[in-house]
Amino acid sequence: MRLDNAVEPDFDPIAAALRQMHDGIASEPVPDDFLSLLDQLEERMAEKAKKPS
Amino acid sequence: MSDAVEQDGGRKPPTAEFRKQLQDIIPSLRAFARGLCGNRELADDLAQEAMMRAWAARDSFEPGTNFRAWIYMILRNHFYTTIRKNARMTSWDPEAAERILIQEPAQQHAIHMSDVEKALQQLPVEQREMLLLVGAGGASYEEAAEIAGCALGTVKSRLARGRTALAAIINGPDEGEFGENRQNATGRGAMSSAA
Numbered sequence: 001m002r003l004d005n006a007v008e009p010d011f012d013p014i015a016a017a018l019r020q021m022h023d024g025i026a027s028e029p030v031p032d033d034f035l036s037l038l039d040q041l042e043e044r045m046a047e048k049a050k051k052p053s
Numbered sequence: 054m055s056d057a058v059e060q061d062g063g064r065k066p067p068t069a070e071f072r073k074q075l076q077d078i079i080p081s082l083r084a085f086a087r088g089l090c091g092n093r094e095l096a097d098d099l100a101q102e103a104m105m106r107a108w109a110a111r112d113s114f115e116p117g118t119n120f121r122a123w124i125y126m127i128l129r130n131h132f133y134t135t136i137r138k139n140a141r142m143t144s145w146d147p148e149a150a151e152r153i154l155i156q157e158p159a160q161q162h163a164i165h166m167s168d169v170e171k172a173l174q175q176l177p178v179e180q181r182e183m184l185l186l187v188g189a190g191g192a193s194y195e196e197a198a199e200i201a202g203c204a205l206g207t208v209k210s211r212l213a214r215g216r217t218a219l220a221a222i223i224n225g226p227d228e229g230e231f232g233e234n235r236q237n238a239t240g241r242g243a244m245s246s247a248a
Binding site: 014021035042045 | 075076079080083101104108166170188190191216223
């Protein structure tokens with residue numbers, strides 16, 4: 001990916017690149033293990049709630 | 054699964070809203086983590102650990118307050134703890150950065166994403182995290198100060214120094230801020246106005 005800085009007078013290529021970097025990662029599909037983790041956390045909490053104190 | 058989950062005493066069921074907030078923050082949490090440590094696998098480990106710690110500490114989160122700042126703070130704290138233990142994540146090498154800074158300026162006025170990613174990892178972590186929070190993630194100075202646990206002035210100075218250093222690493226010290234027309238950043242973060 002290439003970001004030219006001659007597009008507009010106050011275009012900041014570093015700021016643009018940082019945003020692109022962030023947005024690129026944030027737009028990746030979330031790996032399944034993240035959602036599995038949430039499920040596991042919820043299940044574990046439910047199991048603990050069932051156990052008599 | 055980590056110890057963070059074991060600390061969960063099941064005191065209070067999480068609301069669906071809490072889970073939704075956690076799920077919704079995953080993309081930007083991964084981006085923040087990857088910017089901090091520069092490695093996809095380690096970043097995802099960091100993000101998952103932060104999620105587990107957030108879950109375990111969910112009773113301490115006050116609904117209606119800034120969820121992103123809260124969980125970023127958790128991730129950041131875990132990151133700093135981890136880099137103290139794990140040399141793989143301490144990418145900051147002052148001598149290496151110095152060698153880069155004295156290289157001839159690049160003879161081009163364009164930058165590549167990979168250059169920015171590599172240069173970012175050469176910065177002191179305190180400056181890197183400010184560029185990630187404000188410049189990349191669009192956090193306000195106030196939010197960045199809350200996450201990093203520092204004063205507003207510290208945010209601004211770290212941001213300004215980080216930006217200058219990043220430009221110098223990418224372009225060489227003489228090119229610095231991409232010339233006189235680069236003083237007014239547009240868009241999120243208004244990075245170069247932070248000096």
